[in-house]
Amino acid sequence: MDLLQVDQEKCLKCGICVECCPSCILTMGENGPECHFDRGCMSCGHCVAVCPAGALDNKYTPLEKQRPVTMPVLSADTAYEFLRMRRSVRVFKDAVPSEEEITRLLDICRYAPTAGNSQGMYYIVIRDKEKIKAIADAVADWMDEEVAAGTENKRYFMTVLRAYRERGQDIIARQAPVLVFALARRLNVTGVSNAEQCWAYAELFAPTIGLGTTIAGFIQSCGIAGYQPLLDLINIPPKHKVVGTLMLGYPKYKFKRMPERQHLKVDFQ
Ligand SMILES: Cc1cc2nc3c(=O)[nH]c(=O)nc-3n(C[C@H](O)[C@H](O)[C@H](O)COP(=O)(O)O)c2cc1C
Known part of the structure; x- marks a missing residue:
């Protein structure tokens, strides 16, 4: 054909x-x-x-x-307000979102842009509290090794480790009831960028279905770095690699205000 x-x-x-x-x-x-x-x-x-x-x-x-497009879905003002309202959620209720809810959230990510329309994102969802704790511990171990090796993030990682180990604050996984790992094929050089786009979709869609999210930067950096003790905790299919991690759950609190951001800096040339 x-x-x-x-x-x-x-x-x-x-x-x-x-x-x-x-x-x-x-x-x-x-x-x-x-x-x-x-x-x-x-x-x-x-x-x-x-x-x-x-x-x-x-x-x-x-x-x-192909479904017909019905436009406009939102007015510009509503869309602007909606985009401004998105917040990283770091404090979650204990209840664990259902498979249906998580699937609904990840489903919208299929429509995020991917380089060369490569798509192909594969997700692993972890909902086991002890496993999530073990993942956070593994990330802390990785940070220890990075600090010892003199990484350029040394001082930042030391601050994280002090919170995690000395004060017992879970700055790494935020006691999220769910962690989602995004995986891409090993040879996909744009996997991390693609995952970032998918997370943007997930983060924006989440509040519309009662969920909250935050990008798990420390965990995903550790996964992207290929730290084996972390990879051993998640069952990665052959020829795949970690390209992103998202924390997920029901938000415990509601934001009442929207903080201001830096001024727009733009140079029209
Ligand atoms: C690449 C990336 C990594 C991030 N990693 C973390 C993280 O590990 N832990 C965390 O609490 N927030 C993380 N965040 C969320 C940012 O801290 C947050 O987006 C920023 O403070 C602005 O707040 P807002 O998302 O509520 O607007 C990350 C965000 C990005 C884009």
Whole structure:
């Protein structure tokens, strides 16, 4: 089956699909768009999604599976307020979110941007309190080793270790009832960036379903560094690596105010 199917009766030959193709593999021919390099298609579905006449189909992103867009979903003011309201949640209720809730949260991450539309994110969800404690302990051990090795984060890690070990404050995992590890294929060089995008989606969507999140920076750094004692605690499938970690649970408190941020710095050139 060819990559593209063009309904020539519907095709306006407007060229919008050609303009929008991220891989620049389409040109406009006499009978509509033509693809010059099928293997260059990143399956993003834009050519089909943007066609004003519904004249185009793509075997990787079939027209019949594309949902119509209903815009605008939010006014600009509501969207601005919504984005401003997102907060990192570090204090959680004891109750553990259900598999359904966590799945619903991670499902939206499928729509986050990924380099070259690589997608392919794989998640491991840890809900065992003792395992989460063991993970935090392993991260503290990793920090000890990093400090001993003279890492550039030495002073910062020492501050973290003082809180964790001397004051008994869980600055690493925040006693979150859930940790989510994002994994990507080992050869995927953009896995970490992709995970960051997925977390942005998760963090924004979470409050709409009663959940709270915070990126677990210490844990994910340790995982990305490939610290074996941490990796041994999670069952990573072959040929995969850790590219991100998120803490998750029901927020214990509600934020009443939105702090101001640094001023926008922008230079139009
Ligand atoms: C890459 C990254 C790593 C982070 N790691 C942690 C972390 O380990 N622990 C934590 O409490 N917050 C972590 N955060 C959350 C930031 O501290 C937080 O986003 C920032 O203070 C702003 O607050 P807000 O998210 O509530 O707006 C991380 C955020 C990012 C983007």
